[in-house]
Amino acid sequence: MYVIAEIHGRTYSASTVADPGAIADPLPGGPFPCLLWDHDGRSPAPLRSAVARALLEAGCRYVVCGGHNCEAWHDAIDWEFVNAHIDDPTGVTDAAHVMTSWHDGQTPDDVAFFFVRNTNFDDHDFRTHVVLHVGAGSDHDRLNAAVRRHALAEGAA
Template sequence: MRVIAESQGRIYISVEIERPDEFASPFPGALFPCLIWYHGSRFGAEERSALARALLEGGCRYAVCGGVRCKDWHDAVDSEFVKNHMDDPDEALDEVHVMTTWHENESADDVGFFFVLHTNFDFHDFDRYLVLHVGRGREVEHVDAAVRKYALGEEV
């Protein structure tokens, strides 16, 4: 775990994992958006579901999915949300609502811009942001640099 940036009371953390059981929320008790950047390791549907469940239980309220097969990650988060809240009354759903987007074939810079500047919604004004790298890949530094650039207001 490393700090990418701190600015205006917000902190941006980067975490790399190779397996779902390696994930633990760096923000216990806090809500946060998460940029899931998939580097194409061997995560199947069960592993994606397990990680999506852990993210939601850990406080993720916006999942921005980028990298290889990012739509699969988007769908896993949506499916886990539905499984866990299918029978909840509407009032309860408002409190736990999760937004998701996927950014197929988009650059790290474009996804970083969206993640930093467009993930607050409704009553959520986040001050903790997680960049979660799933698997190993060359793009780790590019993704983190893009998030840093927009978090610090460089070239915006």
């Protein structure tokens, strides 16, 4: 995992999903939002499920899905949450609540803006933010730069 930006106690880091589907770096512990960007649309359902489980188990509380197949990624997160908590009492599911959104057809800049500016909810004021790149594509640097630009602008406000 490498740092994209740090400002006012907030850290924005990025990682990739490496073959055969493992996240290249350990995810942070504790609650965090994740911007998951699918660069090539070649991720099969079992990979989406495995990544969704890893994010949820690491404490991810908001997943912003962009790029290719972003609605399928969104659905995978939701299904894995339901599968993990189907028999839990309401108090447990409420404490582990995960927000999800998908941003079909939106630019990396637009999705980065949403990720930086709109992922705190309820009592969550996240300090750790993760950008997860899935697949090969030309937008890795562009997405990271957009997150950095919006994070630094948010910190200056």
